[in-house]
Amino acid sequence: MSQAAVAPEIKQDRPDEPAVVFENVTIGFDNKPVLDNISFTVKPGETRILLGPAGVGKSVLLKLTDGLMRPDSGRIFVFGEEVSAMPEEELFALRSRIGIVFQEGALFDSLTVRDNVGYRLMEEHLPDEEIEQRVVEALRFVELEHTLDRFPSELSGGMRRRVAIARAIITRPDLLLYDSPTGGLDPITSTTIIELVIKQRDVYHTSSLLVTHRLQDAFVLASHRFNREANKMEPLPEGHTDPQTSFLVLNERKLAFDGSTHDLVHSDDPFLKEYLS
C-alpha cells in the first residue's frame, strides 16, 4: 500500500484533551430506550473498538458523537466542545475535524468518485488543482486512484467502502468514526479494510471510534501493527496487543465493558464470556 501524503495536522490546542467524552448519555426512540447512561472517553491517538450484538445502538452512538443525533439526556464532548448542546450551524465547523465512514459507505450516488472524495474541498471552494491533487492522494491511500471517473454504482461493495474511507480522511481529520466498515463484506475484502484502519492508526495516530460486530476484525485490529517498510500489516509478537487500542462493549442499552484487550479476553462476566466465545 502506498503511504500517500495524507498527513495529519496538529490542530488541538490542548494535546492531552480527550477527543471524545460521553457523560451519562441516554437516548430512546418512540418511548423505547436505546442507550442508557453511557459514559466513556476516547483519548487522543486512541482507537476504541465498540462491540455489541446487532441492533444494540452502536450506530446511534456514533451518530451522537458526530452531532447527527441529540441525546435525550447527558452530555457529549468532542475536542472539549459540547456537541449535544451546539446549534447545527456551529456543528458544521466542528465536523470539519471529524471524518465518518458510514455503514454502507453512504456515497453520493449521482456524483463520481472524484466528486465524492473531493466533496468537502469543493464546498470550501479550494483551487481545482489542489482538490485534484488531494483527491488522488486520498484515493492512493486506499489504492483506488484508477476509479476517479467512475460512479459508486460501478464499484464493488469493498471498493465503495474504501472510497468512503478516502472521503473521510481527505480533510486530515483529528477524529475518525467508522460505522461497521467491514459489514457485509467477504473476509478477504474485510481484511483489506481493516489493514487501512490499522494503517491510519499507526501511521497518522488519528483518534478513532470503530463500530463492528465482527469479533475477528476487532482482534485483528488489536493484535496487528502496520509495518511502514514492508507497507503492510503484520501480527504483533505472541501475547502482545496494541496499547492504543481498547474496547467498549454494549449490551442491552448499557455499557457492559470498557477496558483493554487483555481485560476483555480475561473477563469473568458471563455475557462477555458467551459473546466472545
Next chain:
Amino acid sequence: MAAIATLDRAAKKGVSAVQQYALISGRALGNLFQRPFYGADIITQADIIGVGSIPIVILTGFFTGGVLALQSASTLAQFGAAAVTGQLVSFSMIKELGPVLTSLMVSGRNASGMASELGSMMVTEQIDAMRALGTDPLKKLVMPRITATIIMLFFLTIISDAIGILGGAAVSVFLLGQDSSQYFHTTYQSLHYADILQGLFKPLIFGLIIATIGCYYGMTTRGGTQGVGRSTTQAVVVSSVLIIASDFVISRFMIGLFGR
C-alpha cells in the same frame, strides 16, 4: 382508555408533523439570504423543474383551452353569445385553469421527484453524510428546489395561459368556424389587471406548496424503499389537495379584494 391513548398519539403525531414541516420550510427559506449561496443548484433545479416541464405544460394548456372552447361555444350559442367564447376561455385559463392545472402537472412530476430523490438519499444515509461533511442539506438541497419551483411555476403558468388561449382559438376558428380577430379581441378586451394579478399570484403560492411538501416528505422518509414509495405518493396527494384547497381560499380573497 386505549382509544383515548391512540387519539392522543395520533394528535401528537399530527402536530409534530406540522411543526417539522414548518421548521424544514422556514429554515430552508431563511437560508436564501445566507452564505454559502447555492446559485448553481438553483439553476440546475430550475432546468429540471421548469424546462423539463414545458412539454407537459404546453400539451395540457393547449388541450384544456381547446376543450373549454368546444364545450362553452355550444352552451353560449344557446344564448346567442358564441362571440364571447374567447372571453370565457381567457377568463377561465388565466384565473383558474392555467395556474391550477399547471401546478397539478408540476406537482405530479416534481413533488414526486423531490420526495423520491431526497427520500432515497435519506434512507441510504446520504443526507447524514452530507451533514457530516459540513453541508446543510436544507441549504444545498431544499432551498434551491423551493426557489426554483416558485420562479419556474410562475413562468410555466404564463406559457400555459398563452397556449390555452391559442388552443381555444384553434378550436374556435378551425372547428367552430368563428372569426379569429373577434376571438382575440374579446379575449383581450375583457381582461383586467385584477384578473392577471390573481392568475399570477396563485402559482407563487402553489410553487411553494409543491416544493415544501415534496421536500418535507423526502426529508422525513423512513423505512427503506417501501418508505420512499410511500413518501412519493403522499407528496403528490397532499400537494394536489392543498393546491385545490388553497386555490379556493386565494380566489375568495382576491374576489373580495378586487371585486371580480
